[in-house]
Amino acid sequence: xxxxxxxxxxxxxxxxxxxxxxxxxxxxxxxxxxxxxxxxxxxxxxxxxxxxxxxxxxxxxxxxxxxxxxxxxxxxxxxxxxxxxxxxxxxxxxxxxxxxxxxxxxxxxxxxxxxxxxxxxxxxxxxxxxxxxxxxxxxxxxxxxxxxxxxxxxxxxxxxxxxxxxxxxxxxxxxxxxxxxxxxxxxxxxxxxxxxxxxxxxxxxxxxxxxxxxxxxxxxxxxxxxxxxxxxxxxxxxxxxxxxxxxxxxxxxxxxxxxxxxxxxxxxxxxxxxxxxxxxxxxxxxxxxxxxxxxxxxxxxxxxxxxxxxxxxxxxxxxxxxxxxxxx
Amino acid sequence: xxxxxxxxxxxxxxxxxxxxxxxxxxxxxxxxxxxxxxxxxxxxxxxxxxxxxxxxxxxxxxxxxxxxxxxxxxxxxxxxxxxxxxxxxxxxxxxxxxxxxxxxxxxxxxxxxxxxxxxxxxxxxxxxxxxxxxxxxxxxxxxxxxxxxxxxxxxxxxxxxxxxxxxxxxxxxxxxxxxxxxxxxxxxxxxxxxxxxxxxxxxxxxxxxxxxxxxxxxxxxxxxxxxxxxxxxxxxxxxxxxxxxxxxxxxxxxxxxxxxxxxxxxxxxxxxxxxxxxxxxxxxxxxxxxxxxxxxxxxxxxxxxxxxxxxxxxxxxxxxxxxxxxxxxxx
Numbered sequence: 001x002x003x004x005x006x007x008x009x010x011x012x013x014x015x016x017x018x019x020x021x022x023x024x025x026x027x028x029x030x031x032x033x034x035x036x037x038x039x040x041x042x043x044x045x046x047x048x049x050x051x052x053x054x055x056x057x058x059x060x061x062x063x064x065x066x067x068x069x070x071x072x073x074x075x076x077x078x079x080x081x082x083x084x085x086x087x088x089x090x091x092x093x094x095x096x097x098x099x100x101x102x103x104x105x106x107x108x109x110x111x112x113x114x115x116x117x118x119x120x121x122x123x124x125x126x127x128x129x130x131x132x133x134x135x136x137x138x139x140x141x142x143x144x145x146x147x148x149x150x151x152x153x154x155x156x157x158x159x160x161x162x163x164x165x166x167x168x169x170x171x172x173x174x175x176x177x178x179x180x181x182x183x184x185x186x187x188x189x190x191x192x193x194x195x196x197x198x199x200x201x202x203x204x205x206x207x208x209x210x211x212x213x214x215x216x217x218x219x220x221x222x223x224x225x226x227x228x229x230x231x232x233x234x235x236x237x238x239x240x241x242x243x244x245x246x247x248x249x250x251x252x253x254x255x256x257x258x259x260x261x262x263x264x265x266x267x268x269x270x271x272x273x274x275x276x277x278x279x280x281x282x283x284x285x286x287x288x289x290x291x292x293x294x295x296x297x298x299x300x301x302x303x304x305x306x307x308x309x310x311x312x313x314x315x316x317x318x319x320x321x322x323x324x325x326x327x328x
Numbered sequence: 329x330x331x332x333x334x335x336x337x338x339x340x341x342x343x344x345x346x347x348x349x350x351x352x353x354x355x356x357x358x359x360x361x362x363x364x365x366x367x368x369x370x371x372x373x374x375x376x377x378x379x380x381x382x383x384x385x386x387x388x389x390x391x392x393x394x395x396x397x398x399x400x401x402x403x404x405x406x407x408x409x410x411x412x413x414x415x416x417x418x419x420x421x422x423x424x425x426x427x428x429x430x431x432x433x434x435x436x437x438x439x440x441x442x443x444x445x446x447x448x449x450x451x452x453x454x455x456x457x458x459x460x461x462x463x464x465x466x467x468x469x470x471x472x473x474x475x476x477x478x479x480x481x482x483x484x485x486x487x488x489x490x491x492x493x494x495x496x497x498x499x500x501x502x503x504x505x506x507x508x509x510x511x512x513x514x515x516x517x518x519x520x521x522x523x524x525x526x527x528x529x530x531x532x533x534x535x536x537x538x539x540x541x542x543x544x545x546x547x548x549x550x551x552x553x554x555x556x557x558x559x560x561x562x563x564x565x566x567x568x569x570x571x572x573x574x575x576x577x578x579x580x581x582x583x584x585x586x587x588x589x590x591x592x593x594x595x596x597x598x599x600x601x602x603x604x605x606x607x608x609x610x611x612x613x614x615x616x617x618x619x620x621x622x623x624x625x626x627x628x629x630x631x632x633x634x635x636x637x638x639x640x641x642x643x644x645x646x647x648x649x650x651x652x653x654x655x656x657x658x659x
Contacts, residue, residue, distance in 0.1 A: 053516040054487075165606055166379075195378040196543055200587035201602045208599070222516055225546070225588070229595045252593040266518045269590045270546035270573060278522035282486050 013084060014041040015183050015216050016065075016104075021078035023057075023064040030287040031074050034060040036240040038078075039312075042233070044183070047210060047217040049227040049248075051263070052237035053283055058220045059109065061237070062186045066106055067095055083183065101128055105177035106186040107170075110193065114173055115161035122147075122157025125175045132180070146175040149212075151205050167198035171205070178209070186218045191226060203229045224267045228252050236260045239283050239294040246318040256320045259295045293322070334504050334537050335367040335390070339399035342382075342389045346611065358610050359385035361561035362399070367505070372531055372538040374548045374569065376584070377558030380607055383541045386558070387507050390539065392419045404504060421451060424498030426508035426527075430490035434482045440466075440493060441478040447500050465496040469526060488519035495527060505537040512547055524551045546588055549573065557581045560608050560618040567645040577647045580619045617650065625651060 023035040035057045042048050050058050063069060065080055080088050087099050108114060116124055122143055129139035144154050150171040161169060170190065177185050187206070191199040207230065210217060221227045227234070231248035236257060244257040255261045259279075268276045281298040284290055290297065296306040305323040313325040340363045343356040359382045367373060377383040388394040390401070395410045402408070404422060409415050427433035434443050444462045453461065463474050469492040471477045482490055491511065498506055511527065512520040528551045531538050540548045545555065555572045557565040557580065565578040576582045583603055589595055603622040608614050614621055620631040630650050639652035 053518055167606075196584060196587050197378065197602055200589075200600045203589075204599050204602065207597075224517060225591045228591045228593060229589055231593070231596060248596060249593045252591050263518060264591065266521055267591050268517075268521070268546040268549060270549065270585065270588050271590050275550050276521045276547075278520070278525070279518040280522075282488075 014081070015044040015083060016042040016218075017079075017081035017084075018065065019079040019081070021061070021064055021080065023060055023069075023076050024074040025070070026072045026074045027287070032286045033240050033289060034286060035064055036289075038237075038242045040235060040242065040245055042184070042216055042218070044216060045210075045214040046232040047219065047230050048233045048235060049219040049221065049231040050235045050237060051221060051224055051227050053263075054222055055283060055286070056237045057240040057286075058222075058237055059188055060240075062106065062188055062218070062220055066100055066104055066186065067092075068100075068106075101177075101182070102132070102180050103182055104184045104186065105180060105182045107173050107177050107188065107190050109188045115169060117161050119160075120157065121159055121161060121164065121172050125157070125172060125179055128176065128180050142179055143175070146179050149178065149209060150175045165198075166194055167201060170194060170198075170202060174202075174205075178213075182215065184216045184218060186220065188220045189222070190219070192221070192223060199226065206230060224263065225269075236263065239289055240286055241294060241321060242312070242319075243295065243321045244318065250318065256315060256318055256325065257295075257322050258299045258301050258324070262298075262300070332368045333366050333402075334369050334404055336365070336402045337390075337399065338364050338402075340364070340386075340389060340396055340401055341398040342385050342394050343397040344394075355611055358561050358613060359394075360389060361610075361613075363561075363563050364399075365556060365563065365566060367537045367539065369504070369537060370531070370535040371554070372528070372540065372552035373554045373556060374540040374542060374545065374552040375556045375558055375563075376542060376545050378543060378584075378607060380610070381558045382561040382610065383558050384509060387509055387539070387541050390505075390507055391423055391425055392416045421501050422504050424501065424503040424506040426491075426494055426498050426506060426511045428510040429514050430487070430494045431482060431514075433494055434490065434497075436482055439479050439481055440471075440485075443482075443493065444497055444500060447497060451501060461500055465499050468499065468530060469493070469496040471496065486519075487515050488522060491515060491523050492526065495523070495530070499530065499534075502534075503536070505539070506531070507539045507541070509541045510543070511540065513542070513544065520547055524548065527551065544588070545569075545573070545585070546590075557584065560613055561610055562618065562648060564619070564648045565646065567642075571642070571645055575642065575645070577641055577645065577652065578619075578649050579623050579625050579651070617648070627651070 019039050021035060021038045025032040025034055038061055052058050069076065079086055082099060082103055087095060126139040126143040129142055130136060147154055147157060152168055152171050164172065191202055206217065217230055219227060219230045234246050234248050234251040235242055236244040238259050244260050246256065255264050262279045265277045266279060279298055284294055292307040292309055296302050301324060310321050310323045312319045312321050315325045340360060342360040343358050345356055346354040348354040363386060375383050385394055389396060400407055403419060408419060441462065444465060445458060448458045448461060466474045466477060471489060471492055485493065512523055515523060540552055542548055549569055552569055555569045556563045559580050565581045572581065576585050587600060587602060605622045608618055616632045616634055617636050620626045627650055636648045636650045638646050638648050640646055641652040
């Protein structure tokens with residue numbers, strides 16, 4: 001797939017740049033600070049994994065980038081640049097038309113149940129193009145192409161969702177996300193409901209797609225072992241904040257932030273002899289998060305400075321939100 | 329009665345009958361098909377398998393929730409008769425169950441105290457003893473101070489605490505055996521180990537048998553002594569955990585272990601070798617070895633016609649695979 005449809009504004013530089021993205025929700029108990037001042041850049045063709053415990057704001061971050069917001073939003077601010085264009089300035093209608101699914105698409109959590117049970121899979125995959133005023137014939141031709149790409153036999157286009165196995169359904173959803181030739185595909189826990197072998201198979205497919213098409217994946221997961229399969233870069237989140245942004249090669253060997261270190265130590269390994277440890281305590285509530293470093297209460301390297309909120313420090317190529325790296 | 333053995337299964341088969349139009353026999357789902365193993369007191373084993381391999385049905389059979397079609401199950405020296413309700417009541421008293429989804433397994437409108445009272449009331453434990461047992465169980469799973477937790481509801485607990493509550497409930501009747509169905513798959517990595525360590529400690533103090541059922545061998549690796557690999561309703565490989573991890577013999581075990589990633593930066597550019605195809609249907613399993621349609625090392629004329637018996641290529645390492653018919657030849 002050499003020519004890649006409509007991409008007029010393709011420029012060098014980061015394909016995605018997020019600046020100080022913040023998303024708060026209203027709830028009966030107070031304001032939930034789900035995402036707090038997250039900034040990062042993603043270079044074209046690289047893939048980024050976002051890891052963290054459940055409830056740390058990973059999915060909210062993805063939704064904030066794609067502007068898929070629920071009704072109870074309290075604050076939504078920051079800037080999102082896609083190919084150098086600030087898409088936060090776009091109105092909802094323009095965002096829907098020009099950004100969501102055309103330039104950025106998403107494979108959501110529990111994607112297995114995201115297919116319509118009464119519509120044939122082939123139609124569902126082709127639908128985003130048909131809504132985009134591409135002719136039916138052309139849309140189906142393109143759908144066949146992406147079916148081959150994600151590894152589903154073309155004959156499956158005439159089947160219904162219940163006739164597909166879990167892995168095949170997941171692939172169909174992926175096909176749906178790829179059909180518009182997006183620059184970025186956000187994968188939210190794409191394999192957590194699947195078996196080990198199916199999971200490995202899908203990971204293989206994702207790597208191949210990344211190689212062949214040169215698009216950028218953003219993988220959101222709490223499964224750190226799986227995350228390493230697609231991690232050129234890693235962002236570690238804790239309590240709604242970005243605490244570390246590192247190169248993948250470095251992160252899995254030598255994480256910097258104390259939380260990342262603890263998190264890595266808690267991952268069980270099969271082939272390497274290492275007894276996993278757990279992190280005592282619980283993540284703080286996002287309604288009244290502690291002032292100062294949010295991880296301080298559970299941190300093994302806490303000192304006086306931690307009562308104050310640390311900024312993001314540069315440490316070589318990496319950024320870390322921890323006072324330990326103040327001197328650089 | 330052999331005191332060291334608390335559970336032995338001999339050729340256990342659990343079939344579910346399929347009916348057409350509500351009455352015509354249309355075959356069986358062979359969910360558990362000839363499973364044998366022994367479990368000693370104080371021993372923890374892990375049964376690893378993909379979904380649809382029959383591991384949950386095996387667990388339900390052990391719990392007395394699904395009827396054995398053929399074979400025998402001896403528990404605590406009793407050969408259980410699945411048609412005798414007294415046998416079943418006794419069995420369920422003696423086996424504690426830790427469910428996969430703790431929130432789904434506890435009633436949201438019941439307080440912790442009520443949730444823990446229920447099994448004691450049903451089993452007619454006198455009231456004075458109940459309070460004491462509830463406190464002991466909560467203390468044991470480290471839901472302390474106990475008084476703070478007694479009047480909470482499940483939604484007020486974190487995921488790890490909910491799972492510990494379910495463990496406490498499984499312990500209340502002082503069972504000999506605990507079966508845990510994916511006990512940590514719903515939890516975050518950072519608390520998984522906490523729950524597993526707790527279960528390991530409880531197992532030691534009470535000298536319990538524990539059966540873990542999981543698809544993720546790496547998380548329970550340090551908390552069990554033996555591991556059984558299940559594929560298409562059969563236990564295809566049985567050995568010590570370390571032996572399975574370091575010297576997997578069955579081709580299926582080899583690909584399965586190969587597919588489990590460790591958090592390593594090298595994974596990024598590497599493609600894994602995964603067998604094509606999917607596990608077979610349990611209604612009409614393939615003849616011969618059930619893995620042969622996907623196996624890269626199948627022997628034509630043998631693997632596709634005859635079912636492999638159990639071989640022992642290494643001491644205490646049992647494999648159902650024709651590759652080992654001449655002892656430890658294959659590697």
